[in-house]
Amino acid sequence: MSHVNAPEYRLLAELEAAFDTLIENTEALLAAYARSPGEAWAFQAEATTEWLRQALLDFWYQDGQDGRVTRSHVGLVAADDALLERVAAVNVAKAEFAALLGRIREAHPPLIAEIKAVLPFRRPELHQHLRGSGLARLHLKQCWRAIPVAEAPVARVRLAWYASGRSIKRLTVREAERKLLALDTDAPHVRIQLRKLAGLPGSEPLAQVQGQAPLMRANLFFTEPLADGRTRRALNVALPVFIPAPRGRLPHCNEPPATPPETRTRARRRDERLEAEPFLPSLRIHRYRQDMA
Structure with a gap:
């Protein structure tokens, strides 16, 4: 790793x-579960100790994987107090790892790519996964995402696809203009959007919307x-949920559909604050509804 100063080292x-x-x-954690396994359930898989190992140690990009996408391992694990302590220790370690990554991103961003390639070699037993498996380098978000835990015993679990998620970023007119100017300003559709934007008062807030998988x-x-x-409690599930269960038994759980719905399943809220159609389609920027102002 060249050009790294002492604080960065x-x-x-x-x-x-x-x-x-x-x-x-x-x-x-995995060793503790193997010694005394409670009931487990996995979505579209057999809930074995090897499945749990693959789920909790899935830290890799697959060939061609979109860097913004993380793989999910949906399941439930009945856990006694000792196992829950192990889960808590893993989550603390994940949080500390994420905090250090954040500091490195600020101090020396170019190091991140090297980190993804070099860290796996510190653990030879993990690096074996890379050989002939189409796995190339660390997926840092899959390393630090927390293991979900229910904070109390659960009577039943209902699993359902959530396909209507989105993130909304508030923008000023000036910020939207800068984003448009970064596009091909010779393109007719960009010029049209710049003219539309010029007709708005500078104080009007806008919203950039990004649909989520x-x-x-x-x-x-x-x-x-x-x-x-x-x-x-409702929570998004990317890793197995550990549920307090002193007797090692899982609560009742439904079997969700194998794939998410192709169309929106939730009715659009009557108090939706954004206009349905984007004002600046190239950037997915919407105006706020004037009757909601």
């Missing part, structure tokens, strides 16, 4: 140690109300 050394801790804690959502119904009165 220290950050890298900390990251390597954090990666080792993450792997060691994950291995300890379908994901699985778990609705957990607790056996008893929590201290704050909640009786249920």
Whole structure:
């Protein structure tokens, strides 16, 4: 790693140690489960100890994988207190790893690509996965995403596809103009959008909308109300959910459809704040509805 100064070397050394801790804690979790496995369920797979290992150690890009996309391993695992302690230790390690990555992104962004390629060689047993498997380098987000945990015993779980997710970023007219000017301003459709934008007052807020890939959502119904009165919790599921179960038994769970719906399943909210059609289609930028102002 060339052109790295002493403070950045220290950050890298900390990251390597954090990666080792993450792997060691994950291995300890898997060993604890193998010694005393509770019930488990996997979506469209057999819930074996090997399935759980693959799910919790899936840190790799596959050939051709979009860097913005993460793979999901939907499932449920019944966990006693000892196993839940192991899960908590893994999540702490993931959070520390993510925090160090954030510092490195700010201090020396070019190092990130090298980190993805070099870190796997620190763990030879993991690097075996790379040989002939179409796995190229670390997918950092898949390393640090937390393992979901139910905070109390659960009576039943309802799984459902959520296909209407989106992220909304608020923009000023000036920011939208800069984004348009970064496109091909000789193109007629860009010039049309610049003229439309010029007709807006500079103080009007705009919203850039990004649709999100379908994901699985778990609705957990607790056996008893929590201290704050909640009786249920909804969470997005990318990794197996660990559920407190002293007797090692899972609650009832439905079998969701194999694939997400092709069309929107939720009715559009009557209080939707954005206009349905984008004002600047090239950038997915919408105006806020004037009757909601």
